[in-house]
Amino acid sequence: MQKYHILWADDEIDLLKPHIIFLNNKGYEVTTVTNGIDALELSNKTTFDIIFLDENMPGLSGLETLVKIKEVKPFVPVVMITKNEEEHIMEEAIGSKIADYLIKPINPNQILMSIKKLLQNKVLVNDKTTSSYRQQFAEISMTLSDKLDYKEWIDIYKKLVHWEIEIDAVGDGSLKEILLSQKSEGNQQFFKTVKTNYEKWINDSSEDKPVFSHTVFRKKIIPSIKQEKTFVLLIDNLRFDQWKVLQPLIAESYKTVSEELYYSILPTTTMYARNAFFAGMMPSEIEKKHPGFYNGDEEDLGKNNMEEELLRDQLKKNGLDIKFSYQKVTNLNQGKALCDGIKNILDNQLNVVVYNFVDMLSHARSDMEVLKELAPDESAYRSITASWFKHSPLQELIQLLSHKKIKLIITTDHGTIxxxxxxxxxxxxxxxxxxxxxxxxxxxxxxxxxxxxxxxxxxxxxxxxxxxxxxxxxxxxxxxxxxxxxxxxxxxxxxxxxHGGVSLEEVLIPYIVLEPNR
Structure with a gap:
C-alpha cells in the first residue's frame, strides 16, 4: 500500500492518541499540531495527502485555517472535525470546499473510512469494477451465444454501455480492450438478428415487435400529449452512451422517470428515420403521399424540410387538434434565440425541438483533422458531447423548462458507429x-x-x-x-x-422521459 502522510490539527490532540496509533498500525504516517497557525505553516512547507482540522481551535479557527490552506493547496482534501452540529457551520465548511465533515465523538474506523474514501477511492473502485466486469463478462458472453429476441438485445446493449462508462472511469486499458472485443462480438450477432428478422418485424401486424421510428410517436408520445403539456427534444444522432454522460448533467434539473431504447428503421439516417418519426409512416409511404420526396442524395438538406408538415399530419390523423410548435436548432445563435423566446411557446400542448449538434459533430469529425485528434475513440466522443452540453444553450433550455415544471422527453432518430x-x-x-x-x-x-x-x-x-x-x-x-x-x-x-447501417449503436436509440425536480 502507498504510504500516505496525514496532518492532524486539534488543540486536544493528546486525547486522540489512540486514533493516531490506530492509523500508524494501518500504515499511515501522522503529523500532529495543536493550532491552526502551525497547521498552516506546516502545510505550506510539507506535502500532505490529507489534512484533519478541528473546527474549534483557539486563535485561528478551523474554518479560517481551511480557507487559508485552500488558497495555497486547493487540491489537498481537508476533513473538518467538530462538536458543533449547527447547520450554518456545516454550510460554511461545505462552501469552503471541505472534503468531509465528521461530528465528535469520533471512533478510529470513522477516520479510516474517511481516509479510504478520499485517498483510496479510485483504487478501490477500480478493483471492484474490474472484478465485477470479469464476473459479468462470462455471463454476457454466454447470453450472446444464445438466439436473442429484440427485447433481449436492448438489455444486452444497456449492459455493454454500462460497462463502457464504468471502465472509462477507471481507465483500465486492458479491460477496455476486452470490452471492445465483446461489444464487437455483440454487434456481429445483432447484425445477424436484424438481417434475419427486419422484414418480418416491419411487416408484422402484431404488437410483439420492436417500437420503430414510424411507431414511436404514436405509441409513446401521443399518450403523453393527451395527459399533459409535453416538450419533445430530439437530439439528432444521439447514441445511448452519449445520453448516459449527459444524464448526470441533466439530473440537476430533471429526474429520469423512464429510460427506454427503441429501434431506428433502416437506413439509420436522418432523411429516412427522422422523417418516419415525424410522419408516423415508413419512407415509401411518405414518398407515395409526397412524390419525389426521396429523389437525390441524402446530403440534400431539403430532405428534412417538411418535418413540421409531417408532424401536423400525424397529429391530425390521430385526432389531435392541438396547439403545437416545431423548431430546429442548427447553430449557437438559434439555440440562444430559442431560450430567449421560450415563454412564447409554453402554453402549447406540445413543443418539439430538433437539436442538430451531435449530428454535426459526427459529420465534422471526418472533415476536420483537429476534431479527429480530439475524438479518436468513443470515450473522447462522449467527453466532447458532455463538454459541449455544459456550455451550450441546450443546458440553459432544460433548466428553463424545469423551472416551469414542464414534462420533457429526450430522444433521437438514429445513432452512429x-x-x-x-x-x-x-x-x-x-x-x-x-x-x-x-x-x-x-x-x-x-x-x-x-x-x-x-x-x-x-x-x-x-x-x-x-x-x-x-x-x-x-x-x-x-x-x-x-x-x-x-x-x-x-x-x-x-x-x-x-451511420446508415446496422449496429447496436446505430439502431438501438434512447427514448427518455423526465420530470422536473420538485
Missing amino acids: RVNKPHKIIGDKTTNSNMRYKVGKNLGFDASNYLMEIKKPESIFLPKTNISDAYVFAGDELFFVYPNNYQKFVQMFKDTFQ
Whole structure:
C-alpha cells in the first residue's frame, strides 16, 4: 500500500492518541499540531495527502485555517472535525470546499473510512469494477451465444454501455480492450438478428415487435400529449452512451422517470428515420403521399424540410387538434434565440425541438483533422458531447423548462458507429454517398457475412428511384469505399463515426422521459 502522510490539527490532540496509533498500525504516517497557525505553516512547507482540522481551535479557527490552506493547496482534501452540529457551520465548511465533515465523538474506523474514501477511492473502485466486469463478462458472453429476441438485445446493449462508462472511469486499458472485443462480438450477432428478422418485424401486424421510428410517436408520445403539456427534444444522432454522460448533467434539473431504447428503421439516417418519426409512416409511404420526396442524395438538406408538415399530419390523423410548435436548432445563435423566446411557446400542448449538434459533430469529425485528434475513440466522443452540453444553450433550455415544471422527453432518430473495416463497392453516378448503406442499380460488391442486401426495397417500405434499385446495408464496423482513390478514402474515413447501417449503436436509440425536480 502507498504510504500516505496525514496532518492532524486539534488543540486536544493528546486525547486522540489512540486514533493516531490506530492509523500508524494501518500504515499511515501522522503529523500532529495543536493550532491552526502551525497547521498552516506546516502545510505550506510539507506535502500532505490529507489534512484533519478541528473546527474549534483557539486563535485561528478551523474554518479560517481551511480557507487559508485552500488558497495555497486547493487540491489537498481537508476533513473538518467538530462538536458543533449547527447547520450554518456545516454550510460554511461545505462552501469552503471541505472534503468531509465528521461530528465528535469520533471512533478510529470513522477516520479510516474517511481516509479510504478520499485517498483510496479510485483504487478501490477500480478493483471492484474490474472484478465485477470479469464476473459479468462470462455471463454476457454466454447470453450472446444464445438466439436473442429484440427485447433481449436492448438489455444486452444497456449492459455493454454500462460497462463502457464504468471502465472509462477507471481507465483500465486492458479491460477496455476486452470490452471492445465483446461489444464487437455483440454487434456481429445483432447484425445477424436484424438481417434475419427486419422484414418480418416491419411487416408484422402484431404488437410483439420492436417500437420503430414510424411507431414511436404514436405509441409513446401521443399518450403523453393527451395527459399533459409535453416538450419533445430530439437530439439528432444521439447514441445511448452519449445520453448516459449527459444524464448526470441533466439530473440537476430533471429526474429520469423512464429510460427506454427503441429501434431506428433502416437506413439509420436522418432523411429516412427522422422523417418516419415525424410522419408516423415508413419512407415509401411518405414518398407515395409526397412524390419525389426521396429523389437525390441524402446530403440534400431539403430532405428534412417538411418535418413540421409531417408532424401536423400525424397529429391530425390521430385526432389531435392541438396547439403545437416545431423548431430546429442548427447553430449557437438559434439555440440562444430559442431560450430567449421560450415563454412564447409554453402554453402549447406540445413543443418539439430538433437539436442538430451531435449530428454535426459526427459529420465534422471526418472533415476536420483537429476534431479527429480530439475524438479518436468513443470515450473522447462522449467527453466532447458532455463538454459541449455544459456550455451550450441546450443546458440553459432544460433548466428553463424545469423551472416551469414542464414534462420533457429526450430522444433521437438514429445513432452512429466508429468504422474501421473498408469494403469495396461499385456503383454508378446516381449511387448515394453514404458510407454505411448504398442504394442504386447494378451495385457491385464482394459478399460478406456483414452485408444485408435488399433487392426488393418495397418489401421493407423503402422508396426507389429506378425500377432496378436495391439497397445494401453494412454491419459490423464496415464502411463502403469506391475503387477510385481507394487508399485515399480509406485513410480519410477509417476510425470516423458513420451511420446508415446496422449496429447496436446505430439502431438501438434512447427514448427518455423526465420530470422536473420538485
